[in-house]
Amino acid sequence: MPKRVDSCRGKCLRCNRHILYGFCNTSFQLYDFRVNCSRWVSTKRHVGLSSLKGNKPWLWLGKHLLHVGYSRSIIFPVSLSMAEISTHSKGEEQTIENVSPQQIRNFCIIAHIDHGKSTLADRLLQLTNTVSNRDMKEQFLDSMDLERERGITIKLQTARMSYTAADGKQYILNLIDTPGHVDFSYEVSRSLVACEGAILVVDASQGVEAQTLANVYLASESGLEIIPVLNKVDLPSAEPLRVKQEIEQMIGLDTSDCLEISAKTGKNVEKVLEYIVEYIPPPKDRSDAPLRALIFDSYYDSYRGVIVYFRIFDGILETGRKIRFMNSQKDFETVEIGVLAPHQVSVARLGPGEVGYLVAGIKTVQDARVGDTITLASQPAHSPLAGYKEAKPMVFCGLYPADADQFEDLREALERLKLNDSALSYEPESSSAMGFGFRCGFLGLLHMEIVCERLSREYGLDLVTTSPSVGYYVHLEKKSPLLIQNPCELPEPHLIDHIEEPYVRLEIITPSEFVGSLMELTQSRRGIFQDMKYITATRTSLIYELPLAELVTNFFDLVKSRSRGYASMEYHWSGYRVGDLVKLEVAVNGEKVDALCNIVHRDKAYSIARALTERLKELIPRQQFRIPVQGMIGSRVIASEHIPALRKDVLAKCYGGDISRKKKLLKKQAEGKKKMKAIGKVDVPQEAFRAMLSLKQTDD
Numbered sequence: 001m002p003k004r005v006d007s008c009r010g011k012c013l014r015c016n017r018h019i020l021y022g023f024c025n026t027s028f029q030l031y032d033f034r035v036n037c038s039r040w041v042s043t044k045r046h047v048g049l050s051s052l053k054g055n056k057p058w059l060w061l062g063k064h065l066l067h068v069g070y071s072r073s074i075i076f077p078v079s080l081s082m083a084e085i086s087t088h089s090k091g092e093e094q095t096i097e098n099v100s101p102q103q104i105r106n107f108c109i110i111a112h113i114d115h116g117k118s119t120l121a122d123r124l125l126q127l128t129n130t131v132s133n134r135d136m137k138e139q140f141l142d143s144m145d146l147e148r149e150r151g152i153t154i155k156l157q158t159a160r161m162s163y164t165a166a167d168g169k170q171y172i173l174n175l176i177d178t179p180g181h182v183d184f185s186y187e188v189s190r191s192l193v194a195c196e197g198a199i200l201v202v203d204a205s206q207g208v209e210a211q212t213l214a215n216v217y218l219a220s221e222s223g224l225e226i227i228p229v230l231n232k233v234d235l236p237s238a239e240p241l242r243v244k245q246e247i248e249q250m251i252g253l254d255t256s257d258c259l260e261i262s263a264k265t266g267k268n269v270e271k272v273l274e275y276i277v278e279y280i281p282p283p284k285d286r287s288d289a290p291l292r293a294l295i296f297d298s299y300y301d302s303y304r305g306v307i308v309y310f311r312i313f314d315g316i317l318e319t320g321r322k323i324r325f326m327n328s329q330k331d332f333e334t335v336e337i338g339v340l341a342p343h344q345v346s347v348a349r350l351g352p353g354e355v356g357y358l359v360a361g362i363k364t365v366q367d368a369r370v371g372d373t374i375t376l377a378s379q380p381a382h383s384p385l386a387g388y389k390e391a392k393p394m395v396f397c398g399l400y401p402a403d404a405d406q407f408e409d410l411r412e413a414l415e416r417l418k419l420n421d422s423a424l425s426y427e428p429e430s431s432s433a434m435g436f437g438f439r440c441g442f443l444g445l446l447h448m449e450i451v452c453e454r455l456s457r458e459y460g461l462d463l464v465t466t467s468p469s470v471g472y473y474v475h476l477e478k479k480s481p482l483l484i485q486n487p488c489e490l491p492e493p494h495l496i497d498h499i500e501e502p503y504v505r506l507e508i509i510t511p512s513e514f515v516g517s518l519m520e521l522t523q524s525r526r527g528i529f530q531d532m533k534y535i536t537a538t539r540t541s542l543i544y545e546l547p548l549a550e551l552v553t554n555f556f557d558l559v560k561s562r563s564r565g566y567a568s569m570e571y572h573w574s575g576y577r578v579g580d581l582v583k584l585e586v587a588v589n590g591e592k593v594d595a596l597c598n599i600v601h602r603d604k605a606y607s608i609a610r611a612l613t614e615r616l617k618e619l620i621p622r623q624q625f626r627i628p629v630q631g632m633i634g635s636r637v638i639a640s641e642h643i644p645a646l647r648k649d650v651l652a653k654c655y656g657g658d659i660s661r662k663k664k665l666l667k668k669q670a671e672g673k674k675k676m677k678a679i680g681k682v683d684v685p686q687e688a689f690r691a692m693l694s695l696k697q698t699d700d
Ligand SMILES: Nc1nc2c(ncn2[C@@H]2O[C@H](COP(=O)(O)OP(=O)(O)OP(=O)(O)O)[C@@H](O)[C@H]2O)c(=O)[nH]1
Pocket: 111, 112, 113, 114, 115, 116, 117, 118, 119, 120, 139, 151, 152, 153, 154, 178, 179, 180, 181, 231, 232, 233, 234, 235, 261, 262, 263, 264, 265
């Protein structure tokens, strides 16, 4: 391939307006250029034959003419030389040099939530001068407003840092910061595949938590070198010795030379950089092999189309080359490739081991799916790299615009969010109580909360959400099973043979004194006990199989409150199990409210129905007539409440007088109320739809 040796810049001779930038290859033919700093265009199609016009050589670039000159010191094989009008000043492209894989280290930071990943990433960016002190802000890589406000990482983030190590050599360190919350663990698994090593951050005051273990398992499954680091040693409550012991006992990592750092104060953070260079293996040098690069993230930019983040395993990628996505078998021409330093900086080529981005005029994220392999269309690789399991939505809820006119806006907003969030799913549905809306699928409750918040903040939508539910497999007699994501769709009981519900394998790590209370909670949520391990003298791990439906209704909050915040939990999908489940419906004033329908375990149906009707009685405003609120399974009423009518003193104006007159007035009032009840419609307030959620909390 031609090697880029120099760049040039000049005005178009024809229009005298456009500035043209170009790069020369080894034979000093311009091989790619751009107009007015906008997109790069391959010159293969655009450069016309060069010619000399008097002493002023010029060159066609598409419809533009570039004025060029000679350098007399070198004899060129072609008539044209490097452009000399103005040599491209130190532009971004030239600051990034291609490096050999030996000088590259790809690593990610993994930890339990809030153990200090993003803070450590901040310090590393500062130490390597990737971000100047002036531009530095807390949690630099968390770019979403929501991430910064809540102090959590939602999306994985990448940054390329340049570091001169103690051995005097310069290294390129590609960092991937990952989220800690269990809902986003699929982001973690994606980033792990792009790395050779992981820094495992453990809070020295808290120790090994459930998510620490889960992430370590993921990292060792991917064959990564794990470097444990104790963070927050500046805290008075830090117990580095105890935590080191925990790491050795629970994870089995040697902690004899484990670093004790404070990401907040910067103590010992520079040593982390040395450890990365020393312990994390460099990527393999397979530059001669056909290109294979793994897509680990992508997002949609309204100006440039889909931006794909990838890691190259084999071969070389250059701007202007035609690439192919091996799974979707779609071809695109790369308009720009570059690295994330941490902002996008374009480069001409990237070699094996490099992490970068590319722009190729891709219109939908579906064309460049995360987990797909990029290869060259002209020299495709034989087989794609092992991708990822697709993120599967686990929790579903209905989203309805409070104002029916906003339905189309909601559709548009969901379409846009979906472009950058492949785990989100949605399909239209309608409800008699709430009109038209969408049934959306999320990875977990936090994911759901974040999507709802983004919809209201970024798109100004006022939404009503129904209580979250999970997906059930309903086996009908002599028919193939149905997947039900909306409880209202559950067929009549006599048609159902059995129902299967999703289960998760749950691990809770807790100080031993809270074990009893947490076991009680888990059992009340239909948990099936699997194992209990004493990890250290004071900490215990509990393992349960738990229905996902029980977990999504604020189980995590209860675990936290019962353990005074000290327990942590982690779960992953473990399969479907048969459950004795029924559809619990609610009728208000004789009319079933479909948005309040839910699938619950038969044993709990009565208590939930009772609590729900009581709660609705408080929430639904009183009307002129008496309103019955009933919880029902099929046509059987299992709980009932009445909202009393508003009373108007129709006798107020009767001073004394005849009793028959009073009776007449009261009779007239009773008749009026009866009529109103027959034609009256009860508006169920929005809070009522969330009642189900809060109910199950009180239920425990
Ligand atoms: N005292 C002290 N506080 C720290 C240190 N490192 C991080 N913190 C604080 O711990 C909190 C969590 O830090 P983050 O860096 O956001 O943690 P995280 O692991 O990235 O969190 P998620 O992205 O949500 O998983 C913040 O309030 C930090 O200021 C440290 O070394 N010492």
